[in-house]
Amino acid sequence: MRHNLALQVGDVGFRVGSAWRAPIAALRALYAGYPEPAIAEFTVRLEPERPLRRWVRPSIAIAGDYTLPEAAPLALAHGLLAAEMGMNLQMALGHRRHLLLHAAALERDGKALLLSGVSGAGKSTLAALLGERGWRFMGDEFALIDLTDGRAHAFPRAVSLKNESVAVMAREAKPDRFGPELRNTPKGTIRHLRPRGDAIARMREPAPPALLLFPRFGETEAVRLLGSAEVFVRLTQASTNYVALGEPGFAALSRLVRGVPARAIDYSDTKSAIALVERLWRELAA
Amino acid sequence: MSARLLVTALVDPGSTIALSSAQWTALIAIARAEQLIGSLAYRLDGLALPEPVENIMAAARASAEQQRLRALWEAEMARRALAPLAVPVVLLKGTAFVAAGLDAGVGRSIGDLDILVPRARIDEAEAALLGAGWERIKADAYDDAYYRRWMHELPPLIHVERDRMIDVHHTILPPTARPKPDAARMIAERIELGNGLAILSPADIVIHAAAHLFADGDLAGGLRNLWDIDRLCREFGERDEGSYLRLVEEAYAAKLGPHVLRALRLTHHLYATPVPAYHQAFRLAVELTPSDRLFLHRLLARDAWGRPIRSVTRFGFYVRSHALRMPPHLLARHLAIKWWKSRRSA
Amino acid sequence: MPSIAATPTYRADPPGSLRMVALEDGLVLLFHRPSATTHVVASPVPELLAALDEGPADATTLLGRLAARHDLDDPDAAALAERLEELAAAGLVARL
Numbered sequence: 109m110r111h112n113l114a115l116q117v118g119d120v121g122f123r124v125g126s127a128w129r130a131p132i133a134a135l136r137a138l139y140a141g142y143p144e145p146a147i148a149e150f151t152v153r154l155e156p157e158r159p160l161r162r163w164v165r166p167s168i169a170i171a172g173d174y175t176l177p178e179a180a181p182l183a184l185a186h187g188l189l190a191a192e193m194g195m196n197l198q199m200a201l202g203h204r205r206h207l208l209l210h211a212a213a214l215e216r217d218g219k220a221l222l223l224s225g226v227s228g229a230g231k232s233t234l235a236a237l238l239g240e241r242g243w244r245f246m247g248d249e250f251a252l253i254d255l256t257d258g259r260a261h262a263f264p265r266a267v268s269l270k271n272e273s274v275a276v277m278a279r280e281a282k283p284d285r286f287g288p289e290l291r292n293t294p295k296g297t298i299r300h301l302r303p304r305g306d307a308i309a310r311m312r313e314p315a316p317p318a319l320l321l322f323p324r325f326g327e328t329e330a331v332r333l334l335g336s337a338e339v340f341v342r343l344t345q346a347s348t349n350y351v352a353l354g355e356p357g358f359a360a361l362s363r364l365v366r367g368v369p370a371r372a373i374d375y376s377d378t379k380s381a382i383a384l385v386e387r388l389w390r391e392l393a394a
Numbered sequence: 395m396s397a398r399l400l401v402t403a404l405v406d407p408g409s410t411i412a413l414s415s416a417q418w419t420a421l422i423a424i425a426r427a428e429q430l431i432g433s434l435a436y437r438l439d440g441l442a443l444p445e446p447v448e449n450i451m452a453a454a455r456a457s458a459e460q461q462r463l464r465a466l467w468e469a470e471m472a473r474r475a476l477a478p479l480a481v482p483v484v485l486l487k488g489t490a491f492v493a494a495g496l497d498a499g500v501g502r503s504i505g506d507l508d509i510l511v512p513r514a515r516i517d518e519a520e521a522a523l524l525g526a527g528w529e530r531i532k533a534d535a536y537d538d539a540y541y542r543r544w545m546h547e548l549p550p551l552i553h554v555e556r557d558r559m560i561d562v563h564h565t566i567l568p569p570t571a572r573p574k575p576d577a578a579r580m581i582a583e584r585i586e587l588g589n590g591l592a593i594l595s596p597a598d599i600v601i602h603a604a605a606h607l608f609a610d611g612d613l614a615g616g617l618r619n620l621w622d623i624d625r626l627c628r629e630f631g632e633r634d635e636g637s638y639l640r641l642v643e644e645a646y647a648a649k650l651g652p653h654v655l656r657a658l659r660l661t662h663h664l665y666a667t668p669v670p671a672y673h674q675a676f677r678l679a680v681e682l683t684p685s686d687r688l689f690l691h692r693l694l695a696r697d698a699w700g701r702p703i704r705s706v707t708r709f710g711f712y713v714r715s716h717a718l719r720m721p722p723h724l725l726a727r728h729l730a731i732k733w734w735k736s737r738r739s740a
Numbered sequence: 741m742p743s744i745a746a747t748p749t750y751r752a753d754p755p756g757s758l759r760m761v762a763l764e765d766g767l768v769l770l771f772h773r774p775s776a777t778t779h780v781v782a783s784p785v786p787e788l789l790a791a792l793d794e795g796p797a798d799a800t801t802l803l804g805r806l807a808a809r810h811d812l813d814d815p816d817a818a819a820l821a822e823r824l825e826e827l828a829a830a831g832l833v834a835r836l
Contacts (some may be wrong), residue, residue, distance in 0.1 A: 146415035147446045151423045173426045204453040337767040337780050354460040358771040362761040467775045
């Protein structure tokens, strides 16, 4: 494929090929400074839906090692989003080297904080903010849990910020860390935020999880203790590869659940969320 | 650049020591696209590989092992559901390979469960499965009727809790196809595994693989299918000198002689399967024919990004494969109805 | 001559087929190796499965084994039979 980029994110090497120049240029700018792996583990291809759609009303079908056949194609203007979705697909459908959790991960003092929750529950914004407040950003989409020793491995992709969250982070981070504004995407307006320099430089440094939180936005502030069985079940629902991993997945997840304190937290604004996180970290993880 | 890179790596794993990073990247993408990454990973096991490659191959082996366990469990659950019927249950394809511990099962990716039961008992078998947690997949009335009347299997059933499908066959090719293998003979000559499940005889396993290589689709998955045949023929050939003769004899009886011979020529060419050439009782020359070369072209049609290429040949194979399954007048009617339905839903 | 219907006999998988992790609240995480499925169970499931280690049994026999090993306040063979059916549907035991 004429336009292509090799991109290492944490322990995973991707190559992204595209029939169009623009998505690769945007990806290269957003991920400037990330290593370029010589050997790619996963291949993403941005292809025309039909040969003619390469030029006429261009429309990007996301292809690669792993695909979802019924996925709707994207407009060329959203090429960067297509590339990100392509990488997510490879991880969600094909990654087996770690237990994958839909969770944000941050590191401090050599230990990891995991924030588990569905997309859109505010964990991405919370993770991005913590990344600007003294925590090392390890990722907002996937936490990779080592199958042998339980450590969390960083997967620091650009944070996908939607609608209001863009304004929140615009107050925190310099303009040159933001990708282009993508309007009218299937999820509204999106801008990507590039992780800070230290997050990129230290992407190969894992950390053992020390606190697991289930944040929920939009409620009065509260902290609830969760039973281990409930935590276990919630995490299996938050994992795309738990079932496929079989016994090693069971071992890793039960180790996590037995060894790491967990709380559900409700919060109504990000400032108090951060204060809550910091307090619980002091009480339970430090 | 073609899938020849994958073929060479499978046949001569040690040759991969000379691969560049770009070639490794291409090899991995092609192996995934051809559903052969597990098999490749086992062929490369133990070699000194670049670290990212070793990580990928170790994960592929672990994944294949999980697929093997799941396939065996699916077979066991089907056995439990069908046991009260006292009907022969013959495992097919990948599940058969792993259940019997055959080389062809090593690293094999396995999807749904395929079983063969006697035609007279197929409705009872469906009822027993429906009673044990499997469900019919909602299909429209036309597709359902198509399956029951023209195909060699029931419409697929799915076990909702385990999210796995089962295909229950009563013969190995559609009744409308020209070759007419004798399913009753195949079932009678099955090999019992000792746990209530069975597999086909060695000759019939290979015939089944060859029949589906050419008659069942547009050669998609052909490299994997031929790899199965290579592994099967090597193992059976080592056990029994007469296995090739028996294979060809049974193949001709099932009117699948040319298919099996073509499969043997292709696998001999691609994977160096030690197929002996015969010129007396029948002619099995192992040199490729001109039409074999067209098949090879189609089988190897992948680029370094894992994409299928050379689409003209592919379309030709798709139409041809439908022609093999349905007589022309039925094919025209079937394609017309499919086209009409796709227009309506567009 | 009509025969009296026998109650079903159940069989557990061989020793080593289950991997269990006990949690603090009395629940048990259970990994069934043959099927690679995970279950979250509570008493009496682990006890039931352990009692089948002695060999296949029907509900009445199993109740006897359980009574010998534990204090049962409410020995109800019918309830036990229902639990066994649930376990069979889940694949954790096989009905012979």
